[in-house]
Amino acid sequence: MSGAEKIAVTVTDIVPLNDLVTRFEFKRTDGALLPTFSGGAHTVVEMQDGDITRLNPYSLMSDPMDQTAYTISVRRDDEGRGGSLFMHNNVAVGDEMVISYPVNLFSLDLRARKHLFIAGGIGITPFLAQIKQLERFNGHWELHYACRSESLGSYVDELTGHHPNETHIYYDDQDQAIDLVSLLDGQPLGTHVYVCGPKGMIDWVRKTAADEGWPREAVHYEEFLAPQPGKPFEVKLAVSNKVIHVGEQESLLEAMEREGVDAPYLCRGGACGQCETTVIDYTGNFIHRDHWLDDSEHASGQKIMPCVSRFEGKTLVLDR
Amino acid sequence: MSKFTFPESIRSRPVYGTLEARDGSAHLLVADAHGAEAILDVATPEMMAKAHIIYIPKGEAFEDKLRALNAASFYAGPSYAAAEPRLRKALADAKMGLQVYLAGTEGLMGQAQNAAMAAGIPHTAIQTEHRGSIARRMQCVHCKGITEDVETDPFVCSHCGLNLFVRDHYSRRLAAYQGVCIDAEDPGNVPSPKGIYE
Numbered sequence: 001m002s003g004a005e006k007i008a009v010t011v012t013d014i015v016p017l018n019d020l021v022t023r024f025e026f027k028r029t030d031g032a033l034l035p036t037f038s039g040g041a042h043t044v045v046e047m048q049d050g051d052i053t054r055l056n057p058y059s060l061m062s063d064p065m066d067q068t069a070y071t072i073s074v075r076r077d078d079e080g081r082g083g084s085l086f087m088h089n090n091v092a093v094g095d096e097m098v099i100s101y102p103v104n105l106f107s108l109d110l111r112a113r114k115h116l117f118i119a120g121g122i123g124i125t126p127f128l129a130q131i132k133q134l135e136r137f138n139g140h141w142e143l144h145y146a147c148r149s150e151s152l153g154s155y156v157d158e159l160t161g162h163h164p165n166e167t168h169i170y171y172d173d174q175d176q177a178i179d180l181v182s183l184l185d186g187q188p189l190g191t192h193v194y195v196c197g198p199k200g201m202i203d204w205v206r207k208t209a210a211d212e213g214w215p216r217e218a219v220h221y222e223e224f225l226a227p228q229p230g231k232p233f234e235v236k237l238a239v240s241n242k243v244i245h246v247g248e249q250e251s252l253l254e255a256m257e258r259e260g261v262d263a264p265y266l267c268r269g270g271a272c273g274q275c276e277t278t279v280i281d282y283t284g285n286f287i288h289r290d291h292w293l294d295d296s297e298h299a300s301g302q303k304i305m306p307c308v309s310r311f312e313g314k315t316l317v318l319d320r
Numbered sequence: 321m322s323k324f325t326f327p328e329s330i331r332s333r334p335v336y337g338t339l340e341a342r343d344g345s346a347h348l349l350v351a352d353a354h355g356a357e358a359i360l361d362v363a364t365p366e367m368m369a370k371a372h373i374i375y376i377p378k379g380e381a382f383e384d385k386l387r388a389l390n391a392a393s394f395y396a397g398p399s400y401a402a403a404e405p406r407l408r409k410a411l412a413d414a415k416m417g418l419q420v421y422l423a424g425t426e427g428l429m430g431q432a433q434n435a436a437m438a439a440g441i442p443h444t445a446i447q448t449e450h451r452g453s454i455a456r457r458m459q460c461v462h463c464k465g466i467t468e469d470v471e472t473d474p475f476v477c478s479h480c481g482l483n484l485f486v487r488d489h490y491s492r493r494l495a496a497y498q499g500v501c502i503d504a505e506d507p508g509n510v511p512s513p514k515g516i517y518e
Contacts, residue, residue: 111440111442113440184416185415185417186415187416188415188416188440189412189415189416189418189439189440189441190416190439191416191440211343212343212344212345212416213342213343213344213416213418214416215442215444216445217444217445218416218442
């Protein structure tokens, strides 16, 4: 069995927050306690959407020490592949679902003297758990949170209400923007910066921090990529001795799973490295979309991350 | 010649590099003895305008050359112990964007790295370059005493007097290598000391 261990849960609460974001609460179906986790962890939610099993990662936003329930917030993506739409349209209170044990690819570095959080939109969710974790230890943190508008500012009221001195909100439609250079300049030695949000925001924070002389080790980011649709292609799996067809709307990883091939995974978003697969032979071009392999590995034609990357060409043979 | 190529060893053993100028809001350079040469190599006028140099000459005649770099702040002192309060104050006042450059002996770099780590800098973000003496700062695993500038293996612990074997196991927390009694099983059977890398 690939991926983290599974937990059978029941949906116990659904709260629409605004036009785009809805919060879901899960409790264990057997009534037992859930595992504690660490702020920044995500769970992979299994969705039985007709014949398709969707597996989407969502950041846990509840108190990491609260073992009675987990909560996630799902932003509806009308252009996406359907996971978030399924959660919004097909999931009801009382439904039984399967989620994975928490996996953390975005944990706090507790050696930091200060934690500087930068969130964009739904990227606020891992920070909600990290803030609750840090508050227990009287940790030193500060949040800068950019939202499109007041009406789409998920959890703004909760944050500004509980943490008025640490929370700074920026509304795009009011032309408010994070002054990043000034923000990074003068932070005390030992500050770590964490960013979660759209790719452009992550790139901007990483580049600005590097330009300002911040060590790479003090810059943390999490970006879940959703697999993008693309042209269908065929893959030969050498170990399983199968030729499989990857459809337009599914990822290579999902196609392998559909065919009963036990392929490893954790994040399903190009970040964790778990699904790294060796290419035995190929004629064509890779469409690498992960941020696990480096540029030279992408260019080498020897590795692919099946959770988000695709292929266009005549033949692709994988060691799986 | 102040450069020495250390033989390959276990993962625990620190590996030193060559200092390179990095962009930063301020630059803290700490060196002893021939470490001054590494600073002279890496220094640029732009860096020196925002630089604080802390230097322990240990009898070497580089102080005037370093002074001539016109760093924003320059200090020369007789020992690391004498320089340490200044180093800790500089780190306590520093902001993110500070670049740290260490050069010279292993003992100096290890102790300064320890201070920088304690101030919140990841150890992998601290640049180091070995120059000069290949002597080591050793901790006796039996009495925990530190013996500085150990050049031979085995050596006699300056605290408890045991004959200690020089190991490559290194502690960043202590900024010292491990020294282990070499004649515990057969007291008095001590190989004659030779240079650590001979």
